[in-house]
Amino acid sequence: MHRIYGQIYLIPGSGTADLLNAEGKLYLPVTGAMLYEAGHKHPPEVDELKASSAFVALQKTHLRWLVGGRPATPRTSKGMLEPKRLALLYGSYLLAGSLEIPKGVRLSDYLSSAKPFQTLHAAGLYLLEPHKPVVELAPYETFEFVTVNLHQAEGVVEAPSGQGQDTRLTLFG
Structure with missing residues (x-):
């Protein structure tokens, strides 16, 4: 397990869950990725940084939860x-x-x-x-x-x- 900080690009007018639930896309593209040791402290300590990359594709089925973006768009009233x-x-x-x-x-x-x-x-x-x-x-x-x-x-x-x-x-x- 890692904590990963980076930037994802949302579809205009949709939320983070909408992007992650899109069918046919197994990976989530993340730019400016910083991989930290598993933990909960925010922001993480500098010495917890394990790697960084301009880009990483994360397998969506392994993601537990994400902070940021926008709430999902309700599909009903x-x-x-x-x-x-x-x-x-x-x-x-x-x-x-x-x-x-x-x-x-x-x-x-x-x-x-x-x-x-x-x-x-x-x-x-x-x-x-x-x-x-x-x-x-x-x-x-x-x-x-x-x-x-x-x-x-x-x-x-x-x-x-x-x-x-x-x-x-x-x-x-």
């Missing part, structure tokens, strides 16, 4: 969507935020049929700690939105939506 608070498990950390899914669709059904790259709004990065309940974790970093690869998530947890539920069982207590 906003009135047909509802936000779901989720946490996605990626190894030793969680990305938590809101994912817009069609109203009345169960999360498991949506995850089974959705395109891999989705926009997670009001996202937070939470580093897992041994012997510490996830409800006690503070966000390591926050983002207006991130583009996540649902196919790379090891697990997905939905926050309870009704009042009166025991939020200690969730990641959002």
